[in-house]
Amino acid sequence: MAGRENFQQQLQAIKDQLLGMGTRVSEVLNETHVAFREADLIKMESIIQDDHFINELEHQLNDSVTLLITKQQPVATDLRKLIVTLKISSDLERVGDLAVDMAKAARRLDDSTLTEIKDKMLKMFHLAEQMIEESLKAYDDSDAMLAQRIASLDDHVDRMYGEIIKELFEMNSGEVGVNQITQLAFIGRYIERIADYATNITEWVIYELNGKHFDLN
Numbered sequence: 001m002a003g004r005e006n007f008q009q010q011l012q013a014i015k016d017q018l019l020g021m022g023t024r025v026s027e028v029l030n031e032t033h034v035a036f037r038e039a040d041l042i043k044m045e046s047i048i049q050d051d052h053f054i055n056e057l058e059h060q061l062n063d064s065v066t067l068l069i070t071k072q073q074p075v076a077t078d079l080r081k082l083i084v085t086l087k088i089s090s091d092l093e094r095v096g097d098l099a100v101d102m103a104k105a106a107r108r109l110d111d112s113t114l115t116e117i118k119d120k121m122l123k124m125f126h127l128a129e130q131m132i133e134e135s136l137k138a139y140d141d142s143d144a145m146l147a148q149r150i151a152s153l154d155d156h157v158d159r160m161y162g163e164i165i166k167e168l169f170e171m172n173s174g175e176v177g178v179n180q181i182t183q184l185a186f187i188g189r190y191i192e193r194i195a196d197y198a199t200n201i202t203e204w205v206i207y208e209l210n211g212k213h214f215d216l217n
Contacts, residue, residue, distance in 0.1 A: 007072050011081060014064050015140075018085050018092075021057040022136040025092045025099075028054065029129045029194070032099040036106045036187070037122055044103040054096035061089045077211075084208040088139065091197045091204075095132060098190045098197075105186045114176065117167060117184060124160040125191045127153060131198035138205045147202035157195035164188050 028047060035043035065082050068074070074082060131153050138147040165188060168181050206214050 007068075007074070007078070010068055010072075011078065014061070014068065014082070014085055017061050017064060018089055019136060019140055021054070021061060021089060021092055022132075022139075024054060024057060025095050026129070026133050026136070028096055028099045029125075029132060032102050033122065033125055033129065035103060036118075036125070039106070039109065041107060044107050047103040048100050051096060051100045054093055058089045058093040062086060080211060081208055084204045087204045088201050091200045095194050095197050098194050102187055102190045105183045105190070108183045109180060110177075114168075114171075114180065114184060117164060120160065120164055121184070121188055121191065124157055124164070124188070125194075127157055127160070128191050128195040128198065131157070131195050132201075135198045135201040135205070138202060139208075142205070142209060144206050144209050147205040151199045151202045154195050154199045157192055161188050161192040 028050075031043060032047055034040065035047060065086055069079070069082060072078075131150050134146065134150045137143070138150060165185060168185050168188075171181060203214060206212070
């Protein structure tokens, strides 16, 4: 009984480790949002340079999971929890990479580039951030209903992204500049992908709870 209790404590420690990684990713997304909104080149550079911290958190988590599997050889539900931890940590690491990609693209924008489009992107980005935060809450609370509601928001992000891309391609590139349009299109795509990864996380939450794969995207 004591061994089982110790194992459950180690499982909880790994879950807390993943939630800590999620908190860091959410912080980076917020920093990216602010840097993009304010055209803050210094903050963008900081986001790019600090990318390795999230990578290191994923490596540490992988090591913790691998060690626990090796020592305890968990089965069934417990093994599924550990697999989900690895999957979510991988998704979070990719979200961190997308924040870096956003910062790199945003560095190439002029301060006055397409303010109206930029405002629409910021609204889309806010929704994607919300999806990441709420998906982690669904994981923390083992809440399948919340997970499904979050996944439904992906349709809103996709629709916003489609409208933005349509506007960008209808613009006169001679007046705006092909490079500026291109960078904004890239940023829109990165935001859309962040929302996709939030949906991935909700799918893993549901898999952890019932052992079945559902495509919510």
